[in-house]
Amino acid sequence: xxxxxxxxxxxxxxxxxxxxxxxxxxxxxxxxxxxxxxxxxxxxxxxxxxxxxxxxxxxxxxxxxxxxxxxxxxxxxxxxxxxxxxxxxxxxxxxxxxxxxxxxxxxxxxxxxxxxxxxxxxxxxxxxxxxxxxxxxxxxxxxxxxxxxxxxxxxxxxxxxxxxxxxxxxxxxxxxxxxxxxxxxxxxxxxxxxxxxxxxxxxxxxxxxxxxxxxxxxxxxxxxxxxxxxxxxxxxxxxxxxxxxxxxxxxxxxxxxxxxxxxxxxxxxxxxxxxxxxxxxxxxxxxxxxxxxxxxxxxxxxxxxxxxxxxxxxxxxxxxxxxxx
Numbered sequence: 296x297x298x299x300x301x302x303x304x305x306x307x308x309x310x311x312x313x314x315x316x317x318x319x320x321x322x323x324x325x326x327x328x329x330x331x332x333x334x335x336x337x338x339x340x341x342x343x344x345x346x347x348x349x350x351x352x353x354x355x356x357x358x359x360x361x362x363x364x365x366x367x368x369x370x371x372x373x374x375x376x377x378x379x380x381x382x383x384x385x386x387x388x389x390x391x392x393x394x395x396x397x398x399x400x401x402x403x404x405x406x407x408x409x410x411x412x413x414x415x416x417x418x419x420x421x422x423x424x425x426x427x428x429x430x431x432x433x434x435x436x437x438x439x440x441x442x443x444x445x446x447x448x449x450x451x452x453x454x455x456x457x458x459x460x461x462x463x464x465x466x467x468x469x470x471x472x473x474x475x476x477x478x479x480x481x482x483x484x485x486x487x488x489x490x491x492x493x494x495x496x497x498x499x500x501x502x503x504x505x506x507x508x509x510x511x512x513x514x515x516x517x518x519x520x521x522x523x524x525x526x527x528x529x530x531x532x533x534x535x536x537x538x539x540x541x542x543x544x545x546x547x548x549x550x551x552x553x554x555x556x557x558x559x560x561x562x563x564x565x566x567x568x569x570x571x572x573x574x575x576x577x578x579x580x581x582x583x584x585x586x587x588x589x590x591x592x593x594x595x596x597x598x599x600x601x602x603x604x605x606x607x608x609x610x611x612x613x614x615x616x617x618x619x620x
Contacts, residue, residue, distance in 0.1 A: 308394065309388060309389045309391075309393055309394065309395070309396055310394065310395050310396070311385055311395075311396045311397075311398065312395065312396070312397045312398070313397075313398055313399075313400075314397070314399055314400065315359070315397055315399050315417055315421055316421070317397070318357070318395065318397060318421055318422060320355060320395075320422075320423065321423065322354065322355060322423065323354050323355075323423050323424070323425035324349075324354055324355050324356065324357045324395075324422050324423055324424055324425060325345055325348060325349035325352070325354050325355070325356045325357070325424075325425060325426045325428065326356075326357045326358075326359065326418065326422055326424045326426070326427050326428065327341065327342070327345055327356075327357075327358055327359075327427070327428040327429065328358070328359045328360070328427075328429065328433065328435070329358075329360060329430075329433075330360060330361075330364065331358065331360060331384065331388070332377045332378050332379055332384065332472065333378040333379060333471075333472055333475055333490075333491060334379065334384060334387035334388060334391070334491075335378075335468075335471050335472065335475060335490050335491045335492060336471060336490060336491070336492045337464065337467045337468035337471045337472075338468060339391065339492060340464065341428070341460060341464065341468070342358070342388075342391040342392070342393065343391070343392070344428075345393075345428050346391065346392040346393065348426070348458075349394075349426075352425070352426075354425055354426075355394040355395065356392070356393050356394045356395065357393070357394065357395040357396075357397065357422060358388065358393055358395070358396050358397070359397050359399065359417075359422075360384075360396070360397070360398055360399070361398070361399050361400075361401035361405075362381050362398050362399075362400065362401065363400075363401055364377065364401070364524070365401050365406070367524070368401050368402060368403060368406070369403070369406060373523075375524055376476070376524060376525070376526035376527075377524050377525065377526060378472070378475060378476065378479075378491075378495070378526055379525075380498065380522045380524075380525050381398060381522075382498065383496060383498060385398070387493070406437065407437050408436060408437060409436050409437050409440070410435060410436030410437070410440050410441030410445055411436075411449070412436075413435055413436045413441065414441070414446070414449045414453065415449075415453065418453075418455070419453045419455070424453075424455045425455055425456065426455065426456040426457070426458055427446065427450075427455060427456070427457050427458070428458045428460060429443065429446065429457065429458075429459065429460065430443075430459070430460045430465045431443055431459050431460065431461075431462050431465060432462075432465060443457070443459060471490045474486065474490055475487050475490045475491060476526065478490070479495065479526055479528040479529070480528070480529055481529060482528060482529035482531050482533075482586040482589075483586065484528070484533065484583045484584065484585060484586050485585070485586075487528075488583075488584075494536075494582035494583060494584060495528070495582070495583045496580050496581065496582050496583070497518060497520060497525070497527070497563065497580070497581045497583070498520070498578065498579070498580045498581075499518040499519050499520040499521065499563070499578065499579070500518070500519050500521070500576065500577070500578050500579075501516045501517060501518060501519075501574040501575050501576065501577050501578075501579060502517050502518075502519045502575070502576075503517070503575065504517035504562065504564065507553075507556055508564065508566060511596060511599070511600050511603075512600065513566045513600075513603050514566065514571075515549075515564035515565055515566045516564065516565045516566075516567065516574045516579070517562060517563070517564050518563040518564070518565060518579070518581065519563075520563065527550060527561075527563070528550060528583065529550070529586075530550050530551035530552070530561070530589070530590045531549075531550060531551065531586060531587070531588060531589045531590050532547055532548070532549050532586075532587040532588050532589075532590065532606055533547065533548045533549075533550070533583050533584070533585065533586055533587060534546075534547055534548075534583075534584045534585040534587060534610045534613050534614065535547065535548045535565060535581045535582060535583055535584060536581075536582050536584060537565070537567070537579055537580060537581050537582065538580065539567070539570065539572070539574070539579065542570075544567045544568070544569075544570045545567070545568050545610070545611075545614050546565050546566050546567035546568050546570070546610075547565070547566055547568075547587065547606055547607065547610045548563065548564065548565040548566075548581060548583070549562075549563075549564050549590065550562075550563050550590075551590035552590075554590065554591070554592035556596070563581075565581055566603075566607075568607070568610075568611065584613070584614075584617070585610075585613050585617075587606055587609060587610060588606070
């Protein structure tokens with residue numbers, strides 16, 4: 296059974312800042328640094344301990360992350376695909392109990408900051424770090440010169456504690472991220488959702504399409520995902536759900552090029568069951584629940600319609616017989 300992340304009411308106070316300089320607290324903080332893409336079970340375990348230890352010590356917690364991803368800036372890697380957009384990551388981190396999330400703009404200029412300057416000027420003078428929770432393989436500063444050994448030298452000088460995340464935990468996080476990406480590439484949504492601890496999501500604006508779905512009895516909402524770095528799962532047909540207004544609505548989604556009607560570009564189209572409202576220009580979130588089948592080119596539109604009817608029966612049966620939240 297999928298353990299979906301819940302949102303305790305006492306964890307609704309995450310303060311998100313868009314620059315390190317915006318942080319103005321004078322009290323000591325418990326800090327961790329990283330991408331935390333996916334905010335999956337491995338990440339959640341690390342953050343749970345950080346929050347628990349900080350609460351016991353009467354300190355605030357802070358996660359420092361960067362956007363764009365450093366690889367996009369330093370290596371100009373446009374092929375990088377992330378499990379979450381930055382907005383999705385913010386939403387997920389609100390559920391962890393963190394006090395502060397700082398999403399600092401990553402730039403070449405920032406990358407030239409030395410390890411000493413990073414520790415002295417940011418961790419100590421800006422964040423007033425009391426404890427730094429960091430992985431054994433974490434590198435930082437100009438040319439990635441900073442590491443756990445240097446941090447241990449600085450901790451005595453600047454009077455802060457270091458908690459090294461165990462190698463096993465770091466490896467688990469790495470393995471989990473790899474497995475999630477692989478599962479999504481293979482259309483194995485069940486495995487991806489298991490490692491995430493929530494349903495993998497796609498967020499985007501509903502835009503005008505060619506309205507072919509409506510003509511064959513399956514009107515669709517065409518989703519435009521603005522963030523080009525967002526990982527899009529394997530092409531095919533999925534069972535999905537969305538919260539539209541105050542109503543949970545289920546449906547089926549096709550990711551692909553619509554080869555039966557000679558489509559040329561990849562689209563993301565959702566047909567919602569028992570729903571007939573105008574969604575154009577609305578931003579919606581679609582959660583992927585189950586992979587139905589691969590995308591196929593059918594001999595005719597009638598053959599496509601026949602298959603879509605079968606897909607709907609299978610999807611409704613899955614929804615009726617699954618413990619969905």
